Amino acid sequence: MSPEPALLEVRGLKVHFRGRRRSLLRPPEVVHAVDGVDFEIARGRTLALVGESGSGKTSAALAVMRLVPVTAGTIRLGGEVLSAYEGGALRRARRRLQIIFQDPYSSLNPRQRAGEIVRAPLELMRIGTREEREARAAGLFRAVGLRPEQRWLFPHQFSGGQRQRINIARALASSPELVVCDEPVSALDVAIRAQILNLLSRLQTELKLTYLFISHDMAVVEHICDEVAVMYLGQIVERAPRRAFFAHPLHPYSVALMSAVPTVRGGRVRATQRIRLVGDPPSPIDLPAGCRFAGRCPAATEHCRVETPLLREVTPAHWVRCHLVSGPNDAPLAAAGTVRPHNASPA
Amino acid sequence: MAADAPLLDVEGLRVEFRTTRGTANVLSDVGFSLNRGETLGIVGESGCGKSMTALAVLRLIPSPPGRISGGRIRLRGEDLLRASEARMREVRGNEISMIFQEPMTSLNPVFTVGDQISESLRLHGGLRGARARARVLDMLRAVGIPAAERRIDQYPHQMSGGMRQRVMIAMALACRPAVLIADEPTTALDVTVQAQIFDLLRELQASQGTAIVLITHDMGAISEMADRVVVMYGGRVVEEGSAEAILARPGHPYTQGLIACLPALGGDVPEARTPLAEIPGVVPPLWELQHGCPFAQRCSRALPRCASEMPPAFETAPAHRAACWLHSDQA
Numbered sequence: 001m002s003p004e005p006a007l008l009e010v011r012g013l014k015v016h017f018r019g020r021r022r023s024l025l026r027p028p029e030v031v032h033a034v035d036g037v038d039f040e041i042a043r044g045r046t047l048a049l050v051g052e053s054g055s056g057k058t059s060a061a062l063a064v065m066r067l068v069p070v071t072a073g074t075i076r077l078g079g080e081v082l083s084a085y086e087g088g089a090l091r092r093a094r095r096r097l098q099i100i101f102q103d104p105y106s107s108l109n110p111r112q113r114a115g116e117i118v119r120a121p122l123e124l125m126r127i128g129t130r131e132e133r134e135a136r137a138a139g140l141f142r143a144v145g146l147r148p149e150q151r152w153l154f155p156h157q158f159s160g161g162q163r164q165r166i167n168i169a170r171a172l173a174s175s176p177e178l179v180v181c182d183e184p185v186s187a188l189d190v191a192i193r194a195q196i197l198n199l200l201s202r203l204q205t206e207l208k209l210t211y212l213f214i215s216h217d218m219a220v221v222e223h224i225c226d227e228v229a230v231m232y233l234g235q236i237v238e239r240a241p242r243r244a245f246f247a248h249p250l251h252p253y254s255v256a257l258m259s260a261v262p263t264v265r266g267g268r269v270r271a272t273q274r275i276r277l278v279g280d281p282p283s284p285i286d287l288p289a290g291c292r293f294a295g296r297c298p299a300a301t302e303h304c305r306v307e308t309p310l311l312r313e314v315t316p317a318h319w320v321r322c323h324l325v326s327g328p329n330d331a332p333l334a335a336a337g338t339v340r341p342h343n344a345s346p347a
Numbered sequence: 348m349a350a351d352a353p354l355l356d357v358e359g360l361r362v363e364f365r366t367t368r369g370t371a372n373v374l375s376d377v378g379f380s381l382n383r384g385e386t387l388g389i390v391g392e393s394g395c396g397k398s399m400t401a402l403a404v405l406r407l408i409p410s411p412p413g414r415i416s417g418g419r420i421r422l423r424g425e426d427l428l429r430a431s432e433a434r435m436r437e438v439r440g441n442e443i444s445m446i447f448q449e450p451m452t453s454l455n456p457v458f459t460v461g462d463q464i465s466e467s468l469r470l471h472g473g474l475r476g477a478r479a480r481a482r483v484l485d486m487l488r489a490v491g492i493p494a495a496e497r498r499i500d501q502y503p504h505q506m507s508g509g510m511r512q513r514v515m516i517a518m519a520l521a522c523r524p525a526v527l528i529a530d531e532p533t534t535a536l537d538v539t540v541q542a543q544i545f546d547l548l549r550e551l552q553a554s555q556g557t558a559i560v561l562i563t564h565d566m567g568a569i570s571e572m573a574d575r576v577v578v579m580y581g582g583r584v585v586e587e588g589s590a591e592a593i594l595a596r597p598g599h600p601y602t603q604g605l606i607a608c609l610p611a612l613g614g615d616v617p618e619a620r621t622p623l624a625e626i627p628g629v630v631p632p633l634w635e636l637q638h639g640c641p642f643a644q645r646c647s648r649a650l651p652r653c654a655s656e657m658p659p660a661f662e663t664a665p666a667h668r669a670a671c672w673l674h675s676d677q678a
Contacts, residue, residue: 052539052540161629190564190566191392194608194624195625198623201620257538260541261612262570262571264566264567265594266570267594268570270571277539
């Protein structure tokens, strides 16, 4: 790890949601959205949390923002214990962290002018005078590639990419240190996606921002992150620096996830070499015993179904939660080699 | 009909929408052909006319304000634009069927999936009762839904997104259509589920000989699925060719931009990251399209004539055409 202390440190984070009570005699169901997650991000770096829907990546990000109740664990931001704050103390600490939401349409109030939207955090946090706030909003518009006079327009007068720029400007208004990016480009067209990713990279360098980047898109993650954490059913199954991960993912789920991404150069050959996962992830209400991925893992053994693997450091800074991986050369699933025969229609 | 005539042949298709701001040319001179067992990819950003093309083929353009104002759509030689409404009802879901983008909203929440799949069997095939049910079970098994006997009586909300998309595919393929139009069939799904759906489409295509029109913005999906590709921009076809040629040697600056702005995955992972190539600006609103090339405003290589004259399609290689003045000297 980097010698300087981490800006964000998350330890043992759990976010459980109480579900329905199906019978008076039974306790209510509990959704284990995030179930014991640890990570840290050094200042000026980007950690990507990746996973499929229901893996708990967004719940983890919202917990860091304190936008969902934290069931257990601690969240530290540069020495402050965010998870212990409430009320006024939490509001003051929130200056230091902001979030960019996924959907550029529903995350902007259609009745507010763009300038007002960007100024709102400054007003709520009582930062600066009225003139200073106005000037800051104009500056932010320029910083994100909009024209200052566009402050007078309403959200519906902007395209999806421009709305995401407004979202970014709003997130940057209070000069945060940590910005949580929750799938910031997944709702955008490919050409616009590149514009926004480049903008996020540039702003990170200029403003020394730290990003917690939530995404399901491996190509986007490869482009933007310094470190990757792959989540499956509420837990981190693999964590590694960007190059180590993308050159050589070790956890069977990571390997399968990478092999599922269609690439421009891959063509049909890639499709035939794919690792086929069967079925859907199990429900986060009734978690399976043992490894949570065992039911879908082509390499799973009897041991995997019984005993829960721990997240172990298999090489420096590369952590894997798998019984079958204990060194950098263990690969229970290799991207091409161990493909099961292509069987026709499953009927 | 000649033996080598295409199954579906679209020629000079025009669609216009009358709005308060004037007439928008949503599709201008769109043409492509599709052979039996082939997959044609239609690529472009939102607002380029991909989905409109699909709706026009099925004559489902909302009218008013929309109108098919010209062109020909031939299915096995029969011009669908001259067909009666009754004949179109026979075509839809039976000879040409469609999978919509949103598996969450395209299924009726108050009917079981079995009822919904058997509807087209009842309407087109006259199948009822036990025979229809047996065929629905076959379809559910063919699209890889486990425990089909139980699933057939379930409602859409009891299924995951991937399962619902499988139901949509089962519904679309129930009558063994000759042409399947898949409009962004996997955008709402996770990649591992997307991979399962693509495998399924390929398997069904191989076993039934269905021709597929795959509408997507994902060049990766094109690379895996398509035989030939049509790239659309501003309601026009700007490039057309084999998937291999278009991905390896894109001729139109728009296609080049679409490929270059994708973050690449695979191969070596460089330590230093370079900014992604960008296509500046956004897709222009269709009522603002002028006479010239619709991409001219965003094109880094635009020539003076691009703004005033629409380039014709130049053949850049055999069976590979690009509508761009940069290729005019090679023609």
